[in-house]
Amino acid sequence: MSNYKFIISGGGTGGHIYPAIAIADALKQAYPNAEFLFVGAKDKMEMEKVPQAGYEIEGLWIAGLQRKLTLKNLMFPIKLISSLLKARKIVKKFKPDVAVGTGGFASGPLLQMAEAAGVPCVLQEQNSFPGITNKLLSKKAKTICVAYDGLERFFPKDKIVKTGNPVRQDLLSIEGKRKEAIEFFGLAESKKTVLILGGSLGAARINKLIEKELSFFEDNDVQVLWQCGKLYEDKYVKYSNGTTVKVMPFIKEMQLAYAAADVIISRAGASSVSELCIVGKPVLFIPSPNVAEDHQTKNALAVTSKNAAIMIKEQVLDDEFETQFKKLISDAMYQQQLSDNIKMLALPNATQSIVLEIKKLLA
Incomplete structure (x- = not known):
């Protein structure tokens, strides 16, 4: 079977979006009949960049917590509940075989709901110091693909695979x-x-x-x-x-x-x-x-x-x-x-290494 369904979430900045697109492109090469759906944050750059790359995207009404007390922070619980409900609906309708999160606000609710529905999840952490979203999601993720050594301080050691970050070929x-x-x-x-x-x-x-x-x-x-x-x-x-x-x-x-x-x-x-x-x-x-x-x-x-x-x-x-x-x-x-x-620090085959980890979950 090669008509798998992949749901991919990550955004807010190019650092989360471009790795997500690179992973989708490599999966598409491996599984030409696969279906893809991206999930991002409404009004963020992924809503423009993902369709430009040829993929469908759904937007969640989500934003990060501000460091100081603002009206936006007061709205956070409402946005979070709204995003979790919409993410649950998306997962139920699309029925993905694997969910991939590359970080950013939207990947939190999406992967939370994918995990709750029994969908195997892969996290791709780009930084040497992970964000709060990936730290929270790591407990239930099947595999965590990282680019730096020493991340067992933040993630379960047995789930970590050092792959590097996807880059332009x-x-x-x-x-x-x-x-x-x-x-x-x-x-x-x-x-x-x-x-x-x-x-x-x-x-x-x-x-x-x-x-x-x-x-x-x-x-x-x-x-x-x-x-x-x-x-x-x-x-x-x-x-x-x-x-x-x-x-x-x-x-x-x-x-x-x-x-x-x-x-x-x-x-x-x-x-x-x-x-x-x-x-x-x-x-x-x-x-x-x-x-x-x-x-x-x-x-x-x-x-x-x-x-x-x-x-x-x-x-x-x-x-x-x-x-x-x-x-x-x-x-x-x-x-x-x-x-x-x-x-000597380069990991040029990162995208293929991540795809290999996803393939293991499909086996």
Whole structure:
């Protein structure tokens, strides 16, 4: 039997959505006659991104708890009950063979109801420090696919399988594409290139830093390929000068951006970290401090502790950035060492490993 039914839930950010889509794509290859249904949070980006990838999605009226007392928090119990009831109805109607959760608000009610209906559940935890949803769901999940060591502190040890995080497969073949990439972005082949990534929506603090350091990059003969994020397009696109600075709200051709880069400055979201391990370029992480459990700092530390990248915290950026960046850009041996070490952390077959775990539940 290959006409299985898979229900997949995860969202809120690209870090939860793209792994979910990658898993669905790989399952579709393994089972061409399978049926898929995604469940997300209404008004979140998955409601747009999942249909673009060719899958149906149902939305739940759910949101996370705010850290301070707000009207939204008062609405949380009502939203939760509403989402649990709708999730139960979805599971009953769709009758999935397996449920997969990649994190985010909506995966909580959906997997809770799938487990209650006796559907085997797989969790995919991207971060080195799990969110509350996956911690709660882990007790009843059959398998928990993780990307980092040491997660038995949070999950039952016998359920954990280290698979890595699903990443775009086109990143596996960027070797030897620098010339093509440099031409594509209209950059100079003779100059070193720094690639700036703050996530698809952008990172205010990183953008502010890069704006301040543009003359510093120029003084060090470094050209800038800068993804400023859709929220900040109006503010920063004016710095594009056609030669040494290229500012884009969003870079669709990420495989070429990585190929063009000599050094990368990035946030430390789980998907970004997994991609950067595969890309294997020297990385300077600036983790966001505004995320649950400070998990970006913990993700970055999992790499920097192996001497595989550099990290600068936001509060010391102005004091440390120029010294750290200059040391990195001027020392070819240091660049090579970071590059070699980060490649050793890569898990390029993550998606297939996760599919293998799902197949075991179908056997």
